[in-house]
Amino acid sequence: MTYLPLLGILVVVLGFALRLNPLLVVTVAAFVTGLLGGLGLVEVTSAFGRAFNDNRYISVVWIVLPVIGLLERHGLQQRARTLIAKLRGATTGRLLLVYLLFRQATAALGLTSVAGHPQTVRPLVAPMAEAAAEKAH
Structure with missing residues (x-):
C-alpha cells in the first residue's frame, strides 16, 4: 500500500x-x-x-451561475430597483410575502430548486427589498 x-x-x-x-x-x-x-x-x-x-443536477449550477453573472453585469439589479421604486404600493413586507408565496407554490409542485438564493434572492429579491425600504424611509 x-x-x-x-x-x-x-x-x-x-x-x-x-x-x-x-x-x-x-x-x-x-x-x-x-x-x-x-x-x-x-x-x-x-x-x-x-x-x-x-450527477446531472450539478450541471444545472454550472449553467445558472454564469447566466446570473451576465445578467448582473448588464444591470439586472439596477433594473429591479428601478421597477420597485416606480411601484407605489410596493413595500418590503409585501415584496417578501409575494416571494414567499411563490416559493411555497413552487415547492408544493415539487420544484424546490426554483427561485433559490443564487437564482433569485441575490440578483432580484434583495435589491427590490432594499429599493422598497429606501422608498419608504
Whole structure:
C-alpha cells in the first residue's frame, strides 16, 4: 500500500491556506490523487466525466451561475430597483410575502430548486427589498 495518493489532501490544505479558487484547488487535488494512485490522465478525466454525468443536477449550477453573472453585469439589479421604486404600493413586507408565496407554490409542485438564493434572492429579491425600504424611509 502506498501513501502517495494522500498528497492530494496536502494540495487541498495548501490551496485553501493560500486562498486559491476552491473549485480549482479541488480539481487539481483530484487529478494529483488520481495520477499518484496509478491512473492515467485519460482515466482521471474519464472519472470526472462519469461523475459529472451521473450527477446531472450539478450541471444545472454550472449553467445558472454564469447566466446570473451576465445578467448582473448588464444591470439586472439596477433594473429591479428601478421597477420597485416606480411601484407605489410596493413595500418590503409585501415584496417578501409575494416571494414567499411563490416559493411555497413552487415547492408544493415539487420544484424546490426554483427561485433559490443564487437564482433569485441575490440578483432580484434583495435589491427590490432594499429599493422598497429606501422608498419608504
